[in-house]
Amino acid sequence: MAYYLAPSLVKLRDQINDRWPNRSKASDGWIGDAAHNARKSDHNPDYASGGVVRAIDVTLNGVNMAEIIAAVQSDPRTSYFIHKGVIRGEPGFSARKYTGANAHNIHIHISIKHTKAAESGQAWKLGGGGGSVAPAKTPARPKPKGTAENKSIQTALKAMGLNVGVIDGVNGSMQKAAVKAFQKHHNLVQDGNWGPVTQKAFTLNKAVQSALKAEGYSKQGVDGYYGDQTAANVRDFQKRTGLKQDGLAGNVTLKRLGIK
Numbered sequence: 102m103a104y105y106l107a108p109s110l111v112k113l114r115d116q117i118n119d120r121w122p123n124r125s126k127a128s129d130g131w132i133g134d135a136a137h138n139a140r141k142s143d144h145n146p147d148y149a150s151g152g153v154v155r156a157i158d159v160t161l162n163g164v165n166m167a168e169i170i171a172a173v174q175s176d177p178r179t180s181y182f183i184h185k186g187v188i189r190g191e192p193g194f195s196a197r198k199y200t201g202a203n204a205h206n207i208h209i210h211i212s213i214k215h216t217k218a219a220e221s222g223q224a225w226k227l228g229g230g231g232g233s234v235a236p237a238k239t240p241a242r243p244k245p246k247g248t249a250e251n252k253s254i255q256t257a258l259k260a261m262g263l264n265v266g267v268i269d270g271v272n273g274s275m276q277k278a279a280v281k282a283f284q285k286h287h288n289l290v291q292d293g294n295w296g297p298v299t300q301k302a303f304t305l306n307k308a309v310q311s312a313l314k315a316e317g318y319s320k321q322g323v324d325g326y327y328g329d330q331t332a333a334n335v336r337d338f339q340k341r342t343g344l345k346q347d348g349l350a351g352n353v354t355l356k357r358l359g360i361k
């Protein structure tokens with residue numbers, strides 16, 4: 102029998118993709134694998150109800166998780182969600198420690214209720230209207246220590262054409278503003294800190310630019326900033342390799358570039 106992802110979750114995934122087009126999909130998923138098949142999981146098709154799959158996983162990297170949580174938690178279709186070792190579900194969505202094998206540290210798992218109404222594909226309240234909910238506590242990341250690390254961050258930002266003032270290795274207002282500009286351009290949370298998510302976007306951008314250069318699609322430098330030129334080069338690569346020309350380095354394009 103055929104199986105399918107519930108239209109409500111298709112809609113949620115589409116909205117998330119629209120809102121954060123550069124997000125990572127490395128840990129995305131919906132259909133159960135062998136490990137899931139062996140146990141009860143909303144990732145397994147419910148063939149008694151026509152083959153519906155009632156859960157998706159959305160990669161944490163490159164999205165605003167608080168916004169997703171707010172949208173999911175305020176929607177009557179949601180049954181529960183898990184991320185970073187915390188499960189929240191009905192009733193009340195209060196946080197409980199998740200003791201399952203997979204702590205869901207790199208993605209958020211979202212399950213809808215086992216009702217027909219929960220499958221309906223109307224829009225979720227993503228990007229406003231969902232209220233604000235604090236994300237599950239993440240371990241505090243130590244601030245970049247020492248001037249050497251900040252100097253290299255400042256040098257990288259400057260190479261992207263962002264204004265960091267004097268390269269002094271001090272994480273001051275100029276560095277924060279430049280990091281925020283980078284984060285804004287890449288649809289990341291604008292906290293002004295060169296944290297793991299920002300660093301990952303930068304590293305992935307560089308990988309894309311290097312690969313394009315190696316393939317002869319780029320004459321620009323490898324600066325880690327996904328600007329108009331990079332998008333144009335990606336489009337050119339997509340055109341010549343028969344891919345959808347959206348200028349975005351999505352999973353298929355990354356794979357074709359030999360990155361994922």
Ligand SMILES: [Zn+2]
Nearest residue numbers: 156157158210
């Ligand atoms: Zn899952």
